[in-house]
Amino acid sequence: MTAPTPRRAVLVAALAVATAATVSGGGSAAALPSSPRGPGRTVDNRFWHSHEHWRAGTHRGTTPAAGARPGLEIATAAGRMEYADPHTGRKSTWEYATWTSPVHRSTVPATEAIASWNARTPAGTWIQVELRGTYTDGTATPWYVMGRWASGDRDIRRTSVDGQTDGRSTVWTDTLAVDAPAAGLRIADWQLRLTLHRKPGADHGPTVWLAGAMASAVPDRFTVPAAAPSGTAHELAVPRYSQETHAGQYPEYDNGGEAWCSPTSSQMTIEFWGGRASAADLAWVNPEYADPQVCHAARSTYDAAYKGCGNWPFNAAYAATYRGLAGVVTRLGSLTDLETLVRAGIPAITSQSFLPGELTGAGYGTAGHLMTVIGFTAAGDVVANDPNSPDNASVRRVYQRREWENVWLRTKRHNAAGKVVSGTGGVCYLYVPAAASPAQVEALRTVGVL
Structure with a gap:
C-alpha cells in the first residue's frame, strides 16, 4: 500500500534536531491561511505555459512554439554532451538547447520547493529540469537537478538525482528543502533551467508545454484547525x-x-x-x-x-x-x-x-x-x-x-x-x-x- 520511504519521511530525520524548537507538545495547532492569497499564506505557485511565458527568459538554442498548446522547442542545438546513464551503464551523445526562466520572487519565503513540468518527448529525446534558489541572506543555491525525464524508458531511465546539497539545502528525491529552517534561512526567489536533448542531427526534439514550481513554508503542526463544510454534497x-x-x-x-x-x-x-x-x-x-x-x-x-x-x-x-x-x-x-x-x-x-x-x-x-x-x-x-x-x-x-x-x-x-x-x-x-x-x-x- 505504500511506496518507498516518502521524501518528507526522510527529510524529517535530517531536520528533527534543527526543528525541535518549533514543535510544541504534540497537540498544538498552527493557524492556516485565511485564503490562499491572503495574509499568512504558506504556498506560492508559479508555472510558465503560455506563448508569452516562453518568449521570456533566456534562450540558448530554444524557441517558443505557437499553436493551440504553446510550448518550448529546440530551434538549433547549443552544443553536444555525453550522458552516462547510471541506471543502464550506457553512454550516449546528445544535442541540447536550454531555456532559463526569469527569476520568480516568491510571495512565501520558502522552506521547500517542488518543480512540475509537462512535456512531449518522442523517441530519441528527453529533458532535464533544474532549479536554483536565492536564500534570504542573498547567497544562491547550486543549480539542483529536479528530474531527468522522458515519457518512455528506451533512451534514458527516468530518474531523480540523489546526493545534491550545498550544506544549507538538500534535494530529497523531488523536493528541495532548507536543511535547518528553525534557524530562519529561507528561499526568497528561484528560477528554472530546462535542457532539451535530442539525438545528434535529429530534426525534431522534445516540446515542453508547462514548467514551474510550488514553493512553501508550511508550519510544523500535529493538528490543524477544522474547516467548516460547505453543506452541499x-x-x-x-x-x-x-x-x-x-x-x-x-x-x-x-x-x-x-x-x-x-x-x-x-x-x-x-x-x-x-x-x-x-x-x-x-x-x-x-x-x-x-x-x-x-x-x-x-x-x-x-x-x-x-x-x-x-x-x-x-x-x-x-x-x-x-x-x-x-x-x-x-x-x-x-x-x-x-x-x-x-x-x-x-x-x-x-x-x-x-x-x-x-x-x-x-x-x-x-x-x-x-x-x-x-x-x-x-x-x-x-x-x-x-x-x-x-x-x-x-x-x-x-x-x-x-x-x-x-x-x-x-x-x-x-x-x-x-x-x-x-x-x-x-x-x-x-x-x-x-x-x-x-x-x-x-x-x-x-x-x-x-
Whole structure:
C-alpha cells in the first residue's frame, strides 16, 4: 500500500534536531491561511505555459512554439554532451538547447520547493529540469537537478538525482528543502533551467508545454484547525482501480501493485478526463492481467533512483502525456480548497500518512499513501477513491472529515513506536484540461494555483 520511504519521511530525520524548537507538545495547532492569497499564506505557485511565458527568459538554442498548446522547442542545438546513464551503464551523445526562466520572487519565503513540468518527448529525446534558489541572506543555491525525464524508458531511465546539497539545502528525491529552517534561512526567489536533448542531427526534439514550481513554508503542526463544510454534497464519477489487483505484477517497478498507490490514483484521474492508453502502449503488458493501463502507469512513473512510482512530479508529467491534459504538484491549505475544486469538477490526488485507527474505515496504516478525492457528503465527509482496496468495486470510501483533514494537512505525527515523523502538509496532484473551462480556471485561481 505504500511506496518507498516518502521524501518528507526522510527529510524529517535530517531536520528533527534543527526543528525541535518549533514543535510544541504534540497537540498544538498552527493557524492556516485565511485564503490562499491572503495574509499568512504558506504556498506560492508559479508555472510558465503560455506563448508569452516562453518568449521570456533566456534562450540558448530554444524557441517558443505557437499553436493551440504553446510550448518550448529546440530551434538549433547549443552544443553536444555525453550522458552516462547510471541506471543502464550506457553512454550516449546528445544535442541540447536550454531555456532559463526569469527569476520568480516568491510571495512565501520558502522552506521547500517542488518543480512540475509537462512535456512531449518522442523517441530519441528527453529533458532535464533544474532549479536554483536565492536564500534570504542573498547567497544562491547550486543549480539542483529536479528530474531527468522522458515519457518512455528506451533512451534514458527516468530518474531523480540523489546526493545534491550545498550544506544549507538538500534535494530529497523531488523536493528541495532548507536543511535547518528553525534557524530562519529561507528561499526568497528561484528560477528554472530546462535542457532539451535530442539525438545528434535529429530534426525534431522534445516540446515542453508547462514548467514551474510550488514553493512553501508550511508550519510544523500535529493538528490543524477544522474547516467548516460547505453543506452541499457533490461527487465526481471517477473510475475506480485497485492497486491490490496488481500485487506481484512487474516487481521490477517498486515491488508490483502493492506499492502502486500513486500511479493507480493517477490513472483513475486521467481516465476521468477521458485519457486512454493506446493498444500499442499496452502491448508489453501480460494479456492475462486486468486493467493493464495501471501497469503502464507504474512503468511510466517509475523513478530509477528512488526505485519507486511515487515521485510526485513524475506522476504529474505522466498525466500530461495524455492529449489535452496538464498536471502540477502543489499544496492546498484546507478542505475548503478541496471542496472548491470538486465543485468545479476537478478531483485531486492527495498524499497522507497515518496509523491504523487514525482514519476510521481505512483498515490499514501507512507511512505515505496516495488516494483520489472525488467528492464530499452533505455533512462534509470526504469521498475518496482509495486504491488500497481489495478490488475495484471496493475502492470508493467515505472518510470522516475531521480525521481525513488532519492526516492530510499535518506536517508532524507520531508513528507506532512513538517517534515524531513527518506528514506531507497538504500535498496533492492536480490534473486538469490544458484548455480548462472558465469555472475550472476560477477554482484554480481561488485555491492559489493560477
